[in-house]
Amino acid sequence: MQIVTTIEELRSIVKWWRGEGHSVGLVPTMGYLHEGHKSLIVKAVSENDRVVVSDFVNPTQFGANEDLSTYPRDMERDAALCEAAGADVIFHPSPEEMYLEDNCTFVDMNRLTKGLCGKTRPTHFSGVCTVVFKLFNIVTPDRAYFGQKDAQQLAVIRRMVRDMNFNVRIVGCPIVREADGLAMSSRNAYLNEKERKAALILHKSLVLGEEMLRAGERDAGKVRDVILKNMRTEPLARIDYVELVDAKNLEPVKKIEGPILAATAVYIGKTRLIDNFHYDSEA
């Protein structure tokens, strides 16, 4: 496995692969990899001849008061995980390699990014779209892999790929959880022992909502209220949002008809965590 830091070198490797007739998979990450990332890499390795994992803490997707400077990093551990999972290349560019000083182009969308996390993080998805766009142009992958934990990100990227005619297949992969149910996230590293316990409230509350849906409840407001009420039993939790939205266009729903996404963002101390589940009343 190779660690590549320049766009030019990565391009020349991909060109060589293409000359050999190899298919290429891309797993975009911000590093500090966990079992969730690993599941994406393993899936990519099973479906492509060659796999690139990008490992880049993308500054443009952080807001001014967010955790860019403290975001956890551990390149050595990341490299070991990627190698074990079967990746061929880690792409680990500097911010200066990815964004020239007078960089001024961006990708954005005027739907899908306004609600859910977009409300609290109004510039986040433009940063995500822009960097993913750049990575697609650098790697020209056949398939790209994203986790369902970032459900809005996945929906936004699917829409971007469709709207902009990218010839890339987007593969969404299930949330990977700790034994006690907490969705894996690089940001879990921020949590102290008390917060780590409190963080369970996201999954536990969502499960209550999911059980209501499985039992036949079709009033989204009632499901949301139960989730919210349970969240509020945790004194360390400050709720950003709990929403039930259409799984494709991410517009809030009142009645459950067809596929929906139930998503939440909650601050546990200073750490903002997200979790979600999909439910399809017609499946």
Place this chain on the structure above:
Amino acid sequence: MQIVTTIEELRSIVKWWRGEGHSVGLVPTMGYLHEGHKSLIVKAVSENDRVVVSDFVNPTQFGANEDLSTYPRDMERDAALCEAAGADVIFHPSPEEMYLEDNCTFVDMNRLTKGLCGKTRPTHFSGVCTVVFKLFNIVTPDRAYFGQKDAQQLAVIRRMVRDMNFNVRIVGCPIVREADGLAMSSRNAYLNEKERKAALILHKSLVLGEEMLRAGERDAGKVRDVILKNMRTEPLARIDYVELVDAKNLEPVKKIEGPILAATAVYIGKTRLIDNFHYDSEA
């Protein structure tokens, strides 16, 4: 030569070409082709094994009160010109083929697009970037050809390609003029006889400015004043702007140092015309 109307068909043609090892050139146009477009196609044919001319009046680059509905069209004549120039495919999609109903993704930039034509046409360059981006993703050309007449468009596209890591070489081609100096444009078709004569004022005034620069004048304000003053002698002309800007970042300059762009937009009756020249004091 083939006329192709669907993205899927064009993709399959390009895929076949790629399989044969052919290079591909793209000439994006809005149709109603003239000798300026022809020069782009001829250049593309000379530099690539296969050439696609896109012929699409792109709705997203027109403002609400602009001339989308009246923009001149003549597919039959366009096809004859493309065939004569040696193009292999005309891509002529419907607006619905290019933009799905719930399309919501766009590309934009926060510099380069604010001044010059961007002042009067604030959404124009986002529409241009977005459609060019889509065309690049559909055609995946090695080279793409744009006329220098749309100087700001060319600078914006060069920047976009650099910022977004597109693997496409952007080729700018010189302005082609009528015998009397009027820059060729599909919009010249709007002009009546009197307006056609009045339209000469753009080129004539720019030439005066260019002569000053060649004679050694380095005060941009003085050059601009002479151009403006001459423009104002034409009663049918309503000036949108006359600007001398840095050729790369399009910021207004006071002193002429290195490459600059002198650009103008003028309404002749209801028709908005543009023209420009490049000058490099160090060349």
